[in-house]
Amino acid sequence: MMSSPDVGGYFDARVRRYDSAYESFDSDGHALRARLDAVLRRAGSGPGDALDAGMGPGRLAAELERLGWTVSGVDASLEMVSVARKRLPGSAQRFTHGRIESLPFPDESFDLVTATGVLEYSSVASALAELARVTRPGGRLIVSYPNAGSICGIWKSRAWYPAVRRVKSVTGRAGAHRPDGAGAIAAERVVRMLEGAGIAVETFDYVSFLALPAPLDTMFPAVSARAGERLERRGAHARRLGTQIVFDGVKDATAVGHGAGS
Numbered sequence: 070m071m072s073s074p075d076v077g078g079y080f081d082a083r084v085r086r087y088d089s090a091y092e093s094f095d096s097d098g099h100a101l102r103a104r105l106d107a108v109l110r111r112a113g114s115g116p117g118d119a120l121d122a123g124m125g126p127g128r129l130a131a132e133l134e135r136l137g138w139t140v141s142g143v144d145a146s147l148e149m150v151s152v153a154r155k156r157l158p159g160s161a162q163r164f165t166h167g168r169i170e171s172l173p174f175p176d177e178s179f180d181l182v183t184a185t186g187v188l189e190y191s192s193v194a195s196a197l198a199e200l201a202r203v204t205r206p207g208g209r210l211i212v213s214y215p216n217a218g219s220i221c222g223i224w225k226s227r228a229w230y231p232a233v234r235r236v237k238s239v240t241g242r243a244g245a246h247r248p249d250g251a252g253a254i255a256a257e258r259v260v261r262m263l264e265g266a267g268i269a270v271e272t273f274d275y276v277s278f279l280a281l282p283a284p285l286d287t288m289f290p291a292v293s294a295r296a297g298e299r300l301e302r303r304g305a306h307a308r309r310l311g312t313q314i315v316f317d318g319v320k321d322a323t324a325v326g327h328g329a330g331s
């Protein structure tokens with residue numbers, strides 16, 4: 070469960086595409102918007118100090134700021150930091166380059182800490198210990214992790230992506246590899262890891278529903294987005310159709326964090 074040392078470089082090259090995906094009417098756009106909405110519902114309104122770790126282009130940070138939070142951010146990609154600074158010019162000095170496994174903030178600095186779409190690229194136990202360390206006692210931690218039980222996710226990671234990589238390497242079009250991430254982790258294990266870090270988990274919910282497997286989702290982007298939205302509203306078969314899980318917990322004011330068990 071190690072994070073790739075050059076994860077920042079990988080995301081440097083993808084910042085525009087990733088940022089614009091939030092506005093695209095396809096499965097990726099739907100998945101990003103659904104996760105963002107789920108996190109915002111749980112975060113609620115400020116005032117207070119918030120940290121978005123691995124904030125990418127700052128989409129969530131901007132929404133948190135609108136909700137009255139004073140937002141800081143940290144990301145391993147210099148390009149992502151630069152785009153986030155431009156998106157939130159008033160908070161630019163609070164967005165820094167760094168890694169989630171060694172956050173550049175003192176203990177108990179934040180009332181709200183979020184990390185979406187990032188733990189899967191990190192050393193998860195170290196990252197959770199760090200997120201818990203910088204959260205104030207009684208403060209809220211909201212994180213996402215890919216749903217290891219999602220049918221479309223399993224198909225994509227075990228069959229579709231390896232097949233695409235093989236074709237690209239045979240035809241000499243191999244691009245940069247996705248960083249080796251932490252791999253599949255069952256929801257219950259993520260809960261145990263959070264609790265090991267001193268976070269009392271209140272809810273975990275399946276979001277970012279996807280019903281059309283690759284490549285059908287990219288062949289019929291609007292159909293895929295509409296189907297995802299409809300399923301999301303109904304919440305049917307969440308454990309199989311949700312591609313992401315959002316975990317929400319509170320730092321136990323009495324517990325002594327002792328690092329997330331792996």
Ligand SMILES: C[S@@+](CC[C@H](N)C(=O)[O-])C[C@H]1O[C@@H](n2cnc3c(N)ncnc32)[C@H](O)[C@@H]1O
Binds near residue numbers: 081125126184191
């Ligand atoms: C998929 S993007 C998610 C961005 C944002 N949190 C969101 O939800 O839109 C992953 C982000 O995490 C950052 N990242 C990946 N591994 C990281 C690490 N170990 N420490 C800090 N940032 C990391 C990447 O540079 C990238 O900006």
